Amino acid sequence: MAHKTIVEDGIDILVVGAGLGGSGAAWEARFWGQDKKIVIAEKANIDRSGAVAQGLYAINCYMGTRWGENKPEDHVRYARIDLMGMVREDLLFDMARHVDSTVHQFEDWGLPIMRDPKTGRYLREGRWQIMIHGESYKPIVAEAAKKSADKVFNRICVTHLLMDDANENRVAGAVGFNVRTGNYHVFKAKTVICGAGGASNIFKPRSVGEGSGRTWYAPWSSASAYGLMIEAGAKMTQMENRIVLARFKDGYGPVGAYFLHLKTYTQNAYGEEYESKWFPELQKMVGKEYLDPEASHLTHRPIPTCLRNHCIISEVNAGRGPIHMVTMRAFQDPHLEEVGWENFLGMTVGQAVLWAATDVDPKNENPELTTSEPYVMGSHATGSGAWCSGPEDVSPPEYFWGYNRMTTVEGLFGAGDAVGGTPHAFSSGSFTEGRLAAKAACKYIDDGKGEGIVVSDAQIERRRKEIYKPLEHYKLYRNEIVAGDVNPHYINPKQGLDRLQKLMDEYCGGVTVSYMTNEKLLNIGLKKLKVMEEDLESLAASDIHELLRCWELKHRHRAAECVTQHTLFRKETRWPGYYYRGDAMKLDDKNWHVLTVSRRDPKTGEYTMEKAPCYHLVGENE
């Protein structure tokens, strides 16, 4: 194979994946490291990459401290209740106290943020959300990142992190290949900030054909954040905390602005309110501390999203589906109608395409809602990701090991989906996390922690062989058959993805089993994942594009295995509506008011699971 090896040496900070988190990291790193070499490796084109590639119509995390709207600790409490207590409050507090400075800069850069004409403040969609015209959110942010970076390598699929041969728990860079030229790229770096994406497409989607591209989270979010970090031996947290989204059916168009700004609401197929009738039974499962509709009504404390999902799932299973979003009232107001449509056009055009195709005008009918297949990620309303250090002035000893947002692998930092325990960061919070990681990475380098790294040629050569194996494998066996994709020696990446999605769906609580699983099912799932791992050695790629899909699949598979391990470990049903442990249907604070932490030994592939204490913000005198 005539693929060249291209080595980029002497990098101080390597940003892997430049979505909002990675862009924030690259941008801020230049301030703290003016003489440092900052390099970005991005799988797509930085101008339209990551989850915000398509645009956003809202910034979902903004405190408004300049107008006294919220305090950082208010946001921590909100994320805490929404995630049924399971969050890293040090990281959340830290993100929330910085996030406004990120948003104010976005406005300086030209991002159109809507203003309330009466007050002059940013126009609120909800308590935490502000409305923007965000079609060009990503290209604007990318511009800032590009100005800070020494080099941007677009179209590099990073497959592995490089490790220091002198210290097996220290990162040394990354390797991957160019999805256009096929060339092998080696990045030798003192620190790596992982801004790669969370996981779409590890559970079987509801759609069956072309429509499986209309995932809620971007199809290019290939779990690389997790695949890369787990393989490097980083500890992971809350990987069981997958998220299920209640969204407009099939197009998965967003509902936030509809609920919060347009004041639409849901009802069952017979026009009835259905949520409250499921609450008494649900309260018995989770306890009054987590579901108290009366208190929520009085104090505006939100009802956790998973519990609202539970009501939809229960109502549909009881035969009173579909659930409708009542839009007909709000859409009579032409201004609100415009907001409703632009909301889709700004971030989920596919939903507008679908309504145009099906003649749905929400002014004349109430569109259907559904609950999605599960997703695993760490920046929207859930907090899967790496176990990271918090900031020195906030974090308790168990949460602090020297450098903010550094994983348990030395020199490896995270931002966005990569960081665990920080839900509700969204776009602005992810960018902010990237900034925090960048400052800490510069400090790590200035403290001399990145000195003396050894990367042997043997390591580089071993990875090279591994990366191109699917191409070689294809060449070897392709001519044994006449034509087509059925071959006794290999599977292609699409066939592999189908297998992964089917088994995760059936054994790990996907949509076809109404999100139900148990210990028996999970153990079978783990066995099948192990066998699948053997078959991943027989993946075949007919070209470089398929090689990209092979590596995305490998990252998804590794993330799926970790999700299954965590789901098995947490023996309770913490988030009804996201998934159910049929053998432990109640929330169990006595044994499980803890964060789950895993580590996969890179040598043996064995997982070690542990419980980490959950710290909460309380008054000084409590």
Next chain:
Amino acid sequence: MPTFVYMTRCDGCGHCVDICPSDIMHIDKTYRRAYNIEPSMCWECYSCVKACPQDAIDVRGYADFAPLGHSVRVKRDEEKGTIAWKIKFRDGRVKEFLSPITTKPWGTGTPKLADVPAPSKEMRDSELLYSEPKYIRMDDGGLHTLKAAGLKLKKGVYY
């Protein structure tokens, strides 16, 4: 099939190939024009549609749930700083929308941090980020701390 490319309009320039986040817009070797090689990995994000100088790329909704006979067309203009949408329903109704995409002349709004003064040691040792504390509240207030808020982190079951 999410995006598709009109044969008579595409000139094979490759802008779509360059921008597609999913790496699914490729140039056909025979026709030397672009096409979507993997519709089931297309998010209908419209990045390629917006980037096409020939207006050669369009979207036909996902076959497994979207009937034929609709269109959602877009014109993104960096010079004017606007994006214009035209939605045609299957039954022929039309809706049009126009939004801003930026408030500044394109590409001029972002600062170059290599040119700003380097941070002091004091700032390095603090918890502050670039442009802070000013940009947090747009006043002279400092960074929010647990101590100032009268809070602490405590292990255990709290709600």
